[in-house]
Amino acid sequence: xxxxxxxxxxxxxxxxxxxxxxxxxxxxxxxxxxxxxxxxxxxxxxxxxxxxxxxxxxxxxxxxxxxxxxxxxxxxxxxxxxxxxxxxxxxxxxxxxxxxxxxxxxxxxxxxxxxxxxxxxxxxxxxxxxxxxxxxxxxxx
Amino acid sequence: xxxxxxxxxxxxxxxxxxxxxxxxxxxxxxxxxxxxxxxxxxxxxxxxxxxxxxxxxxxxxxxxxxxxxxxxxxxxxxxxxxxxxxxxxxxxxxxxxxxxxxxxxxxxxxxxxxxxxxxxxxxxxxxxxxxxxxxxxxxxxxxxxxxxxxxxxxxxxxxxxxxxxxxxx
Numbered sequence: 260x261x262x263x264x265x266x267x268x269x270x271x272x273x274x275x276x277x278x279x280x281x282x283x284x285x286x287x288x289x290x291x292x293x294x295x296x297x298x299x300x301x302x303x304x305x306x307x308x309x310x311x312x313x314x315x316x317x318x319x320x321x322x323x324x325x326x327x328x329x330x331x332x333x334x335x336x337x338x339x340x341x342x343x344x345x346x347x348x349x350x351x352x353x354x355x356x357x358x359x360x361x362x363x364x365x366x367x368x369x370x371x372x373x374x375x376x377x378x379x380x381x382x383x384x385x386x387x388x389x390x391x392x393x394x395x396x397x398x399x400x
Numbered sequence: 401x402x403x404x405x406x407x408x409x410x411x412x413x414x415x416x417x418x419x420x421x422x423x424x425x426x427x428x429x430x431x432x433x434x435x436x437x438x439x440x441x442x443x444x445x446x447x448x449x450x451x452x453x454x455x456x457x458x459x460x461x462x463x464x465x466x467x468x469x470x471x472x473x474x475x476x477x478x479x480x481x482x483x484x485x486x487x488x489x490x491x492x493x494x495x496x497x498x499x500x501x502x503x504x505x506x507x508x509x510x511x512x513x514x515x516x517x518x519x520x521x522x523x524x525x526x527x528x529x530x531x532x533x534x535x536x537x538x539x540x541x542x543x544x545x546x547x548x549x550x551x552x553x554x555x556x557x558x559x560x561x562x563x564x565x566x567x568x569x
Contacts, residue, residue, distance in 0.1 A: 265437070281421075282421060289419065289421065292415075292418065292419040293419040293420075295415065295419070296412070296415040296416040296418070296419040296450065297416065297419070297449050297450050297452060298449075298450055298451075298452030298453035298455075298458065298460075298461055299449070299452050299458075299460050300460045300461065301459075301460040301497075314496075322499070323498070323499035323502065324446060324449050324499065324502065325419070325420070327446050327502055328416075328419075328420045328444065328445075328446040329420060329421070331420075331444060331445040331446050332420060332421070332422065332424075332444075334445065335424060335444070335445065336424065340424070340426045340436065340438055340442060341437075341438045341442055341509050343445050343504075343506050344505070344506050345503070345504065345505050345506065346445050346446075346503070346504050346506075347501070347502065347503030347504070347557075348501065348502055348503075349500065349501045350498070350499055350500060350501065350502075
């Protein structure tokens with residue numbers, strides 16, 4: 260967070276874990292906010308009739324990029340602002356209205372130049388992974 | 401593929417941060433952000449996707465009837481077709497398009513006031529047999545975001561998946 264002391268590479272250790280709930284009982288309203296903010300108006304994410312009748316899904320579901328964005332909050336709240344060099348995910352499972360997501364990052368390597376590699380997994384309230392990925396940050400030495 | 405302008409606005413960053421439930425003032429509090437090493441407001445790590453608003457070829461763009469600032473030619477026609485298909489209610493092809501993977505490589509922070517140019521090009525494409533959605537066709541799109549000096553700001557690599565049937569979670 261802004262104003263907090265900046266995290267340094269020396270503050271981290273390989274295997275160290277950071278975990279946080281990044282959304283509690285995801286609302287359809289938040290999905291719609293995300294559609295508006297991101298510009299992705301695929302009706303599968305906001306039009307219940309389209310999602311169920313035309314597309315055959317049980318309900319609307321969140322944009323993959325919303326799950327990624329929520330996962331990104333763990334990274335920036337933990338590692339700091341403007342330190343990411345790379346952030347990548349695979350969308351493993353859909354996220355539905357009412358889901359509570361917990362993002363978890365594990366430090367996999369720390370370079371002498373302050374380059375920190377993180378493995379990421381975000382799970383729903385049933386413990387199922389919805390997003391899996393990795394990130395690289397460069398922290399002050 | 402598409403090449404277009406993407407002006408970065410503070411309100412767009414605020415909207416995007418709010419949609420993510422952000423509590424970090426670096427995304428909106430200019431006075432406070434100025435006192436940090438970043439020296440001002442920046443955008444959240446996945447903000448580059450909001451270029452969809454300006455991408456004339458984006459199939460799900462909400463403002464498709466507003467002429468794009470840079471004529472998209474064939475890309476614009478493709479977006480129009482997608483919009484018409486959607487309006488007719490239930491185009492199976494569009495409901496089968498899923499986002500498989502996304503990666504960002506960051507070269508510099510995205511800041512309000514930047515006038516970015518986005519150049520999209522196709523990457524690899526391949527097929528695989530999926531457990532939940534039948535046969536899957538995957539294709540990569542690589543988007544380079546550059547500032548007015550032509551310097552890279554963000555590289556985004558997206559993998560789209562077209563599935564045969566609805567994916568059961």
